[in-house]
Amino acid sequence: MTKKLVAPFDAETVKSLHAGDRVLLSGKIWTGRDAAHKRLCALLDEGKELPVALENELIYFVGPCPAPPGFAIGSAGPTTSGRMDAYSPRLIDACGLAGMIGKGFRSAEVIAAMQRGPAVYFAATGGAGALISRCIKKAEVAAFEDLGPEAIYRLEIEDLPLVVAIDCYGKSLY
């Protein structure tokens, strides 16, 4: 069975998701990779306001290709999530991040933070960037424009195919 979800979403939705569930996600999500995560955490360290609100939101770990003319975005598959492990618990605990989308396993620290959150971790299909780009209807730079493909974008998505890889109960498919 495939569940249809709209982001952003609340804790009740997070709790309704279980490892192995297939999901088609629509709505609005942020993008972010290592460099953006590092900056977000540095702002938290300094006690400053973040340029994007993270409560009930999802971050997609992606650094897209440039959009060719007539396209909303270029190829846009997930990057390896493990590189964000150092930062994700902070964003869940301090900012109320509801979920992450990426590929590959997460650390014990991230899984523990997801249980506290609660937060969910979805796997998108790595290496299927062209297919995924068709699910992205709009992409606008929201913060850290100087980071190029690593900037934070606001994406409007429609039926992005995902799998719940780790749920908020600590259950993992990896």
Place this chain on the structure above:
Amino acid sequence: MSRTIKFEQVVEAAASLCGRAACFLPQDVKESLLAAGKKETGELGKDFFRQYEENFKIAEADHLPLCQDTGFAVWFVEYGTDLKLDKGDIYAALNEGTRQGYTAHFLRKSIVTDPLFDRKNTKDNTPCIIHLTLVEGDQLKLTLAPKGGGSENMSALKMLKPSDGRAGVVKFIVDTVVAAGGNPCPPTVVGVGIGGTMEKAALLAKTALLRDIGKPSADPRYAELEKEILEKINASGVGPQGLGGDITSLAVHIEWHPCHLASLPVAVNINCHAARHAQVIL
């Protein structure tokens, strides 16, 4: 008799290959993915294989990169000793071709200036990596194998002891691929280099990724080893995207070289299912 070709001709051919390699999956990789998809029994796994097929079809139809990580441009060059460029050198020509190709085909620029301190994007995906071999004749053969970070990061090299033998080699390769889990975007192609020196083993492993998928080693002993390692990897259950299933790797390719009597170097270079490469002969 020597033949002269224009520097610009090499630049244009290289730029065109950048677009072709990023957007068009080679036929042998497509066939291997379709065949593996039929063998996969996991429900999630079957779904991923359907997505891979749809992905390579969309990439080709829309001229979109198969994967957003359009990689480090790694060039394998066979350069005929009777061939001359009208100006400059092959290194400059391939860097210029990479620069033009990654921009013209809307590929992601993923190279940073310095690995440790600055990490500033060079914004044109240069410098590229060039492996040059001199051959007889007056031709220039260019092979581009763009390499993504996700699978490259899961690669490993170890200087084993000769006493570790066959069993030690099998264990190191299987452990490396299984520990990588879903990070290198399985089903992967596993390139292995055994023997030579440290850097020779690494280069052999990368070269092994260029072989047509599933074509066994010419040496029957190594062909048998490839088969055994592939079976062990696929028995692990890591599966497509690391989320469980029968097919973790599509193939294991081993290249080997004579080595020092004290050594047994083994390098494992993992490639994702979007195992990209493209070739042209000038």
